[in-house]
Amino acid sequence: MMTVSGGESLIFEKGIPGHRGSHLPTAGVPAADPAVLLPGVPLREEPPSLPEVAEPQVVRHYTRLSRLNYCVDTGFYPLGSCTMKYNPKLNEEMSALPGFAALHPYQTEDQVQGVLRLMYELEQALLTITGMERASLQPSAGAQGELAGILMIKAYHRDNDGTGRDTVIVPDSAHGTNLASAAMAGYRVVEIPSSPRGLIDLSTLRRHLSERTAAIMLTNPNTLGLFEEDILEISRLIHEAGALCYYDGANLNAILGKARPGDMGMDVVHLNLHKTFSTPHGGGGPGAGPVAVGPTLEPYLPMPLVRPVQGEGVFTLDYDRPFSIGRVKGFFGNVGVMIRAFTYILSVGSDGLTRAGEDAVLAANYLRARLCDLYSVPHDGPCMHEFVISATQQAERGGTARDIAKRLLDFGIHPPTVYFPLTVREALMVEPTETEDLHTLDRFVDVMRQIDGEITNDPETVREAPHHTPVRRPDETLAARHPVLRWQKPRSDEFSEPVSG
Numbered sequence: 001m002m003t004v005s006g007g008e009s010l011i012f013e014k015g016i017p018g019h020r021g022s023h024l025p026t027a028g029v030p031a032a033d034p035a036v037l038l039p040g041v042p043l044r045e046e047p048p049s050l051p052e053v054a055e056p057q058v059v060r061h062y063t064r065l066s067r068l069n070y071c072v073d074t075g076f077y078p079l080g081s082c083t084m085k086y087n088p089k090l091n092e093e094m095s096a097l098p099g100f101a102a103l104h105p106y107q108t109e110d111q112v113q114g115v116l117r118l119m120y121e122l123e124q125a126l127l128t129i130t131g132m133e134r135a136s137l138q139p140s141a142g143a144q145g146e147l148a149g150i151l152m153i154k155a156y157h158r159d160n161d162g163t164g165r166d167t168v169i170v171p172d173s174a175h176g177t178n179l180a181s182a183a184m185a186g187y188r189v190v191e192i193p194s195s196p197r198g199l200i201d202l203s204t205l206r207r208h209l210s211e212r213t214a215a216i217m218l219t220n221p222n223t224l225g226l227f228e229e230d231i232l233e234i235s236r237l238i239h240e241a242g243a244l245c246y247y248d249g250a251n252l253n254a255i256l257g258k259a260r261p262g263d264m265g266m267d268v269v270h271l272n273l274h275k276t277f278s279t280p281h282g283g284g285g286p287g288a289g290p291v292a293v294g295p296t297l298e299p300y301l302p303m304p305l306v307r308p309v310q311g312e313g314v315f316t317l318d319y320d321r322p323f324s325i326g327r328v329k330g331f332f333g334n335v336g337v338m339i340r341a342f343t344y345i346l347s348v349g350s351d352g353l354t355r356a357g358e359d360a361v362l363a364a365n366y367l368r369a370r371l372c373d374l375y376s377v378p379h380d381g382p383c384m385h386e387f388v389i390s391a392t393q394q395a396e397r398g399g400t401a402r403d404i405a406k407r408l409l410d411f412g413i414h415p416p417t418v419y420f421p422l423t424v425r426e427a428l429m430v431e432p433t434e435t436e437d438l439h440t441l442d443r444f445v446d447v448m449r450q451i452d453g454e455i456t457n458d459p460e461t462v463r464e465a466p467h468h469t470p471v472r473r474p475d476e477t478l479a480a481r482h483p484v485l486r487w488q489k490p491r492s493d494e495f496s497e498p499v500s501g
């Protein structure tokens with residue numbers, strides 16, 4: 001339980017015994033004994049303990065909660081490595097069309113030709129964008145795409161005398177999920193340090209390559225927002241050592257229409273439809289993390305795949321894939337997300353995708369250039385779609401990256417990602433995206449400069465921020481040790497006396 005500023009209680013325990021949201025008319029027939037009507041069925045003896053509330057209270061409760069949420073539709077959201085771009089409402093309209101929304105996954109193929117065609121054409125579009133050979137749309141998140149990809153790599157080595165290959169190399173500039181995915185697939189993870197420029201160092205990479213190397217998993221642009229300049233040499237070295245290349249393409253925004261993982265020699269890449277291809281995210285899903293592969297891994301893709309039937313103009317689900325790693329998700333994946341991504345791709349077109357990439361990179365470089373005199377920039381040179389600055393100078397004056405993030409909330413701005421990547425102290429990772437206008441970017445700069453001034457002149461204000469949010473600084477330890485994750489029936493002594501605190 002917590003208190004919103006203004007004293008309004010945010011408690012969930014709204015129930016008052018006897019309150020109801022609906023009234024059923026009397027049945028008009030004599031009541032029957034359920035035990036007689038449903039013989040042998042174990043019946044509940046007591047009613048379930050649910051909150052008892054009338055409809056207006058339910059509507060007000062959820063409407064009020066929804067207005068406390070922060071989202072891309074209400075403000076700037078420069079959360080690094082997340083691509084919180086604005087999602088055109090057209091995408092929502094298309095995925096809500098009754099012909100899509102009312103589909104059932106157990107319908108027969110002849111009844112779902114439209115959505116099969118959409119899935120096939122989306123796959124083709126993603127292959128054009130990535131330069132890969134085939135893709136599965138099934139994984140429901142980036143991290144699940146990673147796991148699918150690394151399981152395919154494992155299956156490939158199993159079939160090609162590579163069972164001794166038990167190690168995956170992950171640069172320290174990779175996304176945290178990369179290490180986790182490799183470990184979940186049973187691999188030993190070797191993390192290699194970046195060069196002082198924040199890139200993969202070729203001599204370090206060479207030193208770690210051996211007949212035990214199964215793959216490298218790299219994020220490009222990496223989590224410092226830098227493009228791996230030696231990517232062609234990296235993939236050549238990896239293949240020469242008999243290993244495969246995994247490309248984390250969750251943040252594809254920066255290279256859209258400019259560069260393709262397939263042309264960089266990558267064997268497998270996952271994309272985050274819910275980042276680059278404009279699906280709302282941030283609330284925990286649903287998402288989609290398709291995996292696209294080159295010829296080496298094509299036989300191992302999750303199944304079924306959608307395949308056109310030669311000469312018949314129809315599509316079928318192909319289960320005849322003996323080397324497939326199998327299913328990674330129930331049914332066909334999150335189809336609603338695929339519809340949104342497909343709508344986005346078709347509505348902006350290939351020129352629009354290229355422009356989105358260019359504008360995303362421009363916005364990031366603009367912010368970086370306008371902040372680098374006050375906040376230190378650990379790596380020189382232009383960035384891609386995001387950049388990392390360090391608040392070490394501010395921390396010395398008493399305002400850490402966390403304090404700055406909290407203070408930004410008072411200005412109605414979602415903070416950047418903080419304390420990531422781990423290789424940068426007091427890191428603030430900023431990703432503005434292409435959908436913000438110059439006015440919004442300038443306001444962010446003004447606020448970041450103002451906070452820097454406050455750290456010198458009025459550090460308490462920054463250290464005690466946020467001052468204007470529904471919840472101030474939650475007790476992170478308490479939240480982690482005693483999480484309250486769902487409504488629970490309050491004890492009777494708590495029932496009518498809402499306590500806040």
Ligand SMILES: *Cc1c(COP(=O)(O)O)cnc(C)c1O
Pocket residue numbers: 081082140141142143144175177219248250251272287289
């Ligand atoms: C977001 C992200 C992921 C994980 O994607 P989820 O959909 O959250 O599982 C992986 N890698 C990178 C680089 C990311 O930015």
